[in-house]
Amino acid sequence: MSEFLLRSRRVVRPEGVGPAALRILGGRIVEVIAGNASAAAADVPVTDVGDSVVMPGLVDTHVHVNEPGRAEWEGFATATRAAAAGGVTTLLDMPLNSRPPTTSREAFHTKVEAAAGRIFVDVGFWGGLVGDNGGELLPLSAAGVFGFKAFLSPSGVPEFPEVSEEVLRGAMANLGNIRLLVHAEWPPHLRPWQGEPRRHAGHLAARPRAAENEAIVRVVRLCRETRTPVHILHLSSAEALETIARAKAEGLPVTAETCPHYLFFAAEEIADGATEFKCAPPIRERENRERLWAALGEGVLDMIVSDHSPSPPELKHRESGDFARAWGGISSLGLTLSAAWTAASGRGFTPGDLSRWMCAAPAKFAGLAHGKGTIAAGKYADLVVWNPEASWTVDPARLHTRHPLTPYAGRELKGVVEATYLKGEKIYAGGEFLSRARGEILLSG
Numbered sequence: 001m002s003e004f005l006l007r008s009r010r011v012v013r014p015e016g017v018g019p020a021a022l023r024i025l026g027g028r029i030v031e032v033i034a035g036n037a038s039a040a041a042a043d044v045p046v047t048d049v050g051d052s053v054v055m056p057g058l059v060d061t062h063v064h065v066n067e068p069g070r071a072e073w074e075g076f077a078t079a080t081r082a083a084a085a086g087g088v089t090t091l092l093d094m095p096l097n098s099r100p101p102t103t104s105r106e107a108f109h110t111k112v113e114a115a116a117g118r119i120f121v122d123v124g125f126w127g128g129l130v131g132d133n134g135g136e137l138l139p140l141s142a143a144g145v146f147g148f149k150a151f152l153s154p155s156g157v158p159e160f161p162e163v164s165e166e167v168l169r170g171a172m173a174n175l176g177n178i179r180l181l182v183h184a185e186w187p188p189h190l191r192p193w194q195g196e197p198r199r200h201a202g203h204l205a206a207r208p209r210a211a212e213n214e215a216i217v218r219v220v221r222l223c224r225e226t227r228t229p230v231h232i233l234h235l236s237s238a239e240a241l242e243t244i245a246r247a248k249a250e251g252l253p254v255t256a257e258t259c260p261h262y263l264f265f266a267a268e269e270i271a272d273g274a275t276e277f278k279c280a281p282p283i284r285e286r287e288n289r290e291r292l293w294a295a296l297g298e299g300v301l302d303m304i305v306s307d308h309s310p311s312p313p314e315l316k317h318r319e320s321g322d323f324a325r326a327w328g329g330i331s332s333l334g335l336t337l338s339a340a341w342t343a344a345s346g347r348g349f350t351p352g353d354l355s356r357w358m359c360a361a362p363a364k365f366a367g368l369a370h371g372k373g374t375i376a377a378g379k380y381a382d383l384v385v386w387n388p389e390a391s392w393t394v395d396p397a398r399l400h401t402r403h404p405l406t407p408y409a410g411r412e413l414k415g416v417v418e419a420t421y422l423k424g425e426k427i428y429a430g431g432e433f434l435s436r437a438r439g440e441i442l443l444s445g
């Protein structure tokens, strides 16, 4: 195993950002030498990245890879290359929109087989709770899924039906400490589409804040009853923050994420027909966005993850610009570090904040904090080296995802990923992939 030192004037550690050298051996950080003094071990090769930031590799716990079954939407090879290019070293795959969805042990094995040998970063899996698979949950958990996702409103694909509040209650009562992730929109508050189908305002009216607010009140209530840890996926409505804040203050095991698109874009700026912005819950108004940022600052929101959920361009109906018919899902894998940093740095946040929201918190949430999410002796050398001052323009033709359609196309973003390390091996640098698919399948427990 090769040993080397990685040195920078800006290493992001839990203690703060400053000069340090990381001694890396056998895929792990074996020593952190803080300060400017160059390390004594003269026979160890040194990689000095100067002022570039060295941060833990991002842990993205919300990715729809869609393989097997909908590999034409995305796939393990394309998704994990995009991840590596964006400084993401660990991703957790959602139980839909693959076919089969990850709702049984058999389906889980199919998925692991589809991923094995084809992944450029580490990949783990969430299971799914659908109406009739309650008996599969504990065996699936024992087989290695990290927890379960459920929808309260229709998911968009027929093989992954939503569940009632009663089914959710029953499942939570059985799950114990196994985490339940909820797509929280309350169906009675969703409205049929009205008006001009090319206008994003119609989508916003069909999925109002009230739907999220009500669903989150109900999920928190179930958490209080059962004490099973719950996680609010892709929070968009700032009006639900109060409920989450109160649940946390009460000591309930509630966590919540938001996504770069809710933090970067604003509904007022979405052009007619720009269906690449369609997602559920929708991107909301500027005023709402600023409250999400405040909640991240206060710790009410724990983390920023992508919710990368691409589809083939035909399903986005970009030609007709029909928001009513377009697939709801945003393609962003590989762009999240730059998108979040562009928006965060303009609001006075630091790479240390970004590291908490995109590395440490999601690693802890997934139960991976023993090896991932922070820079410290004993952790895996999963690292991203990036330049926070440099800018670049998103050229869809140069993205590594299967399809180029993304709302970030043509945007100038701050923060350039220079290199990505997976377990001490440089897997990506300066636009090139440097290793074969060496990512590992992660199992919980």
Ligand SMILES: [Zn+2]
Binding pocket: 062, 064, 094, 307, 309
């Ligand atoms: Zn999702």
